[in-house]
Amino acid sequence: MRKETLRMDIVSRGRFPKEELFRLVLVGGVFALDPEQTAPGRGVYVKRSLEVLSTLERKKVLEKTHHAPLKEGELERMVSLCQTKKPFAS
Numbered sequence: 001m002r003k004e005t006l007r008m009d010i011v012s013r014g015r016f017p018k019e020e021l022f023r024l025v026l027v028g029g030v031f032a033l034d035p036e037q038t039a040p041g042r043g044v045y046v047k048r049s050l051e052v053l054s055t056l057e058r059k060k061v062l063e064k065t066h067h068a069p070l071k072e073g074e075l076e077r078m079v080s081l082c083q084t085k086k087p088f089a090s
Contacts, residue, residue, distance in 0.1 A: 009047040010065065011056050021045040022078055024062070030071045031062055033078060050082050 006015040023043045024031040034043060044066070046056055053075065056062070062070055 007045045009052065010044045011046060011052045011059075011061055014047070016045075016047060018045075020048055022048055022081075024070070024074075026066065026068055027071075030069055031066070031074070032071045033074050046078070048078075048082050050079065053078055053082065 005018055007018055007021055008015050009021060018037065023034040023037045023039075023045055025034045025039045025041050025043045027039075027041070031044070032039075037043070044062070046052060056070075057075055062068060
């Protein structure tokens, strides 16, 4: 039996399966969404939830923890993906 891979959400600090999380990667001083979850470099994970995304923006979690902002337009993209319930839109 295969063990399920869990990752920690940077906002709620809870552990979730990778399928329930967005992966953000630091590229050129800003965080960008990594839909395939295969981009090189250290990634941070954020739960696919409107409440968590609102907390991410309101409390400026990425700026406080990694001193780097989220790429412009990525938050809106993540919100729309949460609302459509699709894993990722190409």
